[in-house]
Amino acid sequence: MDYHVSSDALKGKVILVTGAGDGIGRQAALSYAAHGATVILLGRTVSKLEAVFDEIEAAGGPTPAIIPLDLMGATKQNYLDMVDTIEGQFGHLDGVLHNASLLGVLCPFEQIDEKTFDDVMQVNVKGAFLMTQAMVPLLRKSDDARLVFTSSTVGHMGRAFWGTYAISKFATEGMMQVLADELSDTRVRVNAINPGGTRTKMRASAFPAEDGNLLKTPADIMPLYVYLMAPEGKDVHGQCIYAQPKLAPGEQTASKDEG
Template identity: 65%
Template sequence: MFDYEIKENSLHNKVILVTGAGDGIGKQAAKTYAQLGATVILLGRTVDKLEKVYDEIVEAGHPEPAIVPLDMKGATKQNYIDLVNTIVDQFGKLDGALLNASILGELTPFTTIHEQTFDDVMQVNVKAQMLISQALIPALVESKGSLVFTSSGVGNKGRAYWGPYSMSKFATESMMELIADEYEDTGLRTNAINPGGTKTPMRATAYPAEDPATVATPEQIMPLYVYLMSDDSKEINGQTIKAQPQRK
């Protein structure tokens, strides 16, 4: 899967939701999925960023995407139910969802973690992921589709100062494994991607002194993102997979 050969139109006619689609990995995944023939639902909190991604996809001649402005910090269970109902009503199905949106919070010693920071990170990175997954699962079971979470290297091995973000990614991997186990006989496959060090705004915030040239670009890690949305990954379930297996 790490040397997966992306084929032209390998996602032809698929409908795929991407959260955090306005920037970084989510933006690149949305553009890549569209390039390969998918109709992409762009979900994010910043309309201007989503519109730029929309314009880039349309100008490239790919299937017209849809924009869903939604702040996962304040979204409710009903918001997610309405989202999925609208997607199915408008497009007839949902084949995949990349849950990419998350927030870093702040890097700080454990004893100085601010309660509000903890609550915000858990709201976006854990509770919102649970609520949107609950809404997505019936449609994805119907299509025998793919649900992909986003983890991190600090999601299975705690690291000093990474506090709420690390805890949230441990929870993400647990959530993925629970869903994968519960739905293993339905055709729905559920996995998580650890993207590794990638040139994104979040990475720059976490590592301000790092040379961006030393880390992968979002485009370079796309083979795994495409593989897990393609029919070639139908037998893969319940795994957290590194997009850059060579990196520790």
């Protein structure tokens, strides 16, 4: 599919990116800004967010904003306050990319540690749930809003030893589908992206022996990320789309995709 958009497709848009300090989140923030968006950088490491902030400004993009927040400890009130701040500062919110995720530990199901399970669910599921719940009223006010979740191949088909992460991504896709159905008659489009095996720290921790140079970089998969936020993608709704189409379910190349 052709994910071409105009160079200023996101001009005037305000888009929040979680996990914006590095990896896919960092690249998405840079790409959104390059297409004209004012990006809100959310993450837990201020120094990383400041580096992305500086990179956007150096490239001539709209001045971004930084929200230091650790999804592990964030409460419902934190998210409600955050939305009030965003509305007060920008007046609107047009897009959210839920990118932040924890991998947890790859191990047999019987050996899953309860705390690890709780931590992964807190960040990957409950954090996204509470943040989205707080943000939907503001997104509804936009003329053309987008809500994009991050899934994985193991969020479609469970895989041995990936229990905690897979369960969290099944939940993520379910959340996306529920929201897409509920918001089908609104101006909010809801989708998910499966990035596929990408050159990130999470991927490296899951496959330490793998040659990362053989993987797509975050920049390589950005056309889809931009398209789903842009006017050109307005008719896409309720779908989980593979950023690397060769990684379709059932293909052998998908067997080592952790998303």
